[in-house]
Amino acid sequence: MVRPRRVFAQHWLKSDKALNAIIQAANCIPSDRVLEIGPGTGILTRRLLPLVKSLVAVEIDRDLCTLLAKQLGKTENFLLLQGDFLTLDLTSHLAAFTNFQNPNKVVANIPYNITGPIIEKLLGTIANPNPEPFDSIVLLVQKEVAERLYAQPGSKTFGALTVRVQYLAECELICTVPASAFHPPPKVDSAVVRLHPRQLENPAVSPRQLENLVKLGFGAKRKMLRNNLQPILERDRLTHLLEQLEINPQARAEDLSVQQWVTLANELGVGSRQWGDEG
Numbered sequence: 001m002v003r004p005r006r007v008f009a010q011h012w013l014k015s016d017k018a019l020n021a022i023i024q025a026a027n028c029i030p031s032d033r034v035l036e037i038g039p040g041t042g043i044l045t046r047r048l049l050p051l052v053k054s055l056v057a058v059e060i061d062r063d064l065c066t067l068l069a070k071q072l073g074k075t076e077n078f079l080l081l082q083g084d085f086l087t088l089d090l091t092s093h094l095a096a097f098t099n100f101q102n103p104n105k106v107v108a109n110i111p112y113n114i115t116g117p118i119i120e121k122l123l124g125t126i127a128n129p130n131p132e133p134f135d136s137i138v139l140l141v142q143k144e145v146a147e148r149l150y151a152q153p154g155s156k157t158f159g160a161l162t163v164r165v166q167y168l169a170e171c172e173l174i175c176t177v178p179a180s181a182f183h184p185p186p187k188v189d190s191a192v193v194r195l196h197p198r199q200l201e202n203p204a205v206s207p208r209q210l211e212n213l214v215k216l217g218f219g220a221k222r223k224m225l226r227n228n229l230q231p232i233l234e235r236d237r238l239t240h241l242l243e244q245l246e247i248n249p250q251a252r253a254e255d256l257s258v259q260q261w262v263t264l265a266n267e268l269g270v271g272s273r274q275w276g277d278e279g
Contacts, residue, residue: 011182011183011184011185011186012040012041012043012182012183013040013043013044013109013140013177013181013182014043014181014182014183015177015180015181015182017181018140018175018177018181018192019043019044019047021174021175021177021192022044022107022109022138022140022174022192023047023048023051023107025138025174025192025194026048026105026107026136026138027136028048028051028052028105028107029051029052030051030052030053031053032051032052032053032104032105033052033053033054033055033056033100033101033102033103033104033105034048034052034054034055034056034103034104034105034106034107035055035056035058035090035103035105035106035107035108035134036048036055036056036057036058036106036107036108037057037058037085037106037108037110037118038058038059038060038085038108038109038110038111039057039058039059039064039068039080039108040059040064040109041064041067041068042057042067042068042071042072044107044108044109045057045068045072045078046072048107049072049075049077049078052077053077053099054077054078054079054099054100054103055077055078055079056079056081056090056094056100056103057078057079057080057081058081058083058085058088058090059080059081059082060082060083060084060085062082065080065082068080077099079094079097079100081093085118085121086114086117086118086121090103102132103134104134104135105134105135105136105137105138106122106134106136106137106138106139107138108138108139108140109139109140110139110140110141112141112142112145112186112188112190115139115141115142115145116145116161118139119139119149119165119195120164122134122137122195123137123165123168123169123195123197124168125164125211126164126167126168126204126207126208126210126211126214127207127208127210127211128207129168129197129199129207130168130197133197133198134197135196135197136194136195136196136197137169137194137195137196137197138174138192138193138194138195139192139193139194139195140177140190140191140192141190141191141193142186142188142189142190142191143176143177143188143189143190143191144157144188145161146173146190146191146192146193147191148161148162149161149162149165149166149171149193149195150171150172150173150193153254153255153256153257153260154254154255155254156254158254159218159221159253159254160214160215160217160218160253162258163214163218163258163261164211164214165195166258167200167204167210167258167261167262168197168198169195169196169197169198170195170196170198171193171194171195171196172193172194173191173192173193174191174192174193174194175191175192176189176190176191176192177189177190177191177192178190200258200259200262202259202262202263203262204262204265204266205265205266205269206265206266206269209265209268209269210261210262210265213229213232213261213264213265213268214253214261216228216229216231216232217229217253217256217261218253218254221252221253221254222252223252224249224250224251224252225242225251225252225253225255225256226238226239226242226249226250228253229268232268233268241264241267241268242264244267245260245263245264245267247260247264
């Protein structure tokens with residue numbers, strides 16, 4: 001049996017309740033082509049394989065790859081890739097495998113230390129969204145991160161990550177998962193979240209401007225938004241603009257909804273002092 005490694009932030013999920021919740025949230029049908037990141041010992045993989053057309057698993061740990069290849073290597077709808085998902089060119093690797101190209105769903109218990117980069121690779125960024133979005137993404141993540149993903153305006157957990165993710169996808173909490181559901185148990189609780197990539201009805205005129213604005217606006221969360229945005233517009237003019245948009249001039253970054261951020265970015269695109277890669 002391969003032991004969990006700290007260097008890869010490995011924690012084996014052992015709870016049937018949590019596994020069932022993930023499977024139910026994925027809502028797999030026989031035509032689905034699933035991508036699993038960090039399959040570990042394959043406990044989730046085994047439950048997914050009978051439900052889908054194909055499953056591509058990306059695992060960085062060579063010992064786990066040896067184990068998975070030995071146990072599941074002869075399964076026709078299973079393809080295992082050894083490597084770092086963050087640097088792996090998935091499209092190129094799948095080019096030679098006709099039955100495994102273009103996964104349409106992601107179902108994974110991902111390493112918590114690289115959750116942000118993984119989500120960014122799956123969704124893209126505000127300025128450069130994934131041109132071939134997945135139908136759905138179901139992830140088991142740290143509870144604290146999950147709270148930031150589905151946070152509502154005005155809450156303490158609403159931040160730059162919230163805006164970036166919710167601009168690109170609808171996010172919902174499926175369930176919480178206690179630390180005791182893993183071996184070894186992590187120091188924090190976890191949660192299952194589901195993302196549905198989408199495009200807003202009223203997207204930003206310049207997504208890059210919005211991306212820069214969000215970064216600048218959340219630069220100092222304790223400050224009022226009008227203070228954080230002074231590098232691009234004088235305080236008085238910004239106060240007047242916020243009033244025009246029916247936004248409280250004393251609002252902080254976390255008080256604005258995603259659509260308000262889009263509207264503000266569109267308005268600031270004209271007449272502001274600078275729009276580059278500030279902040």
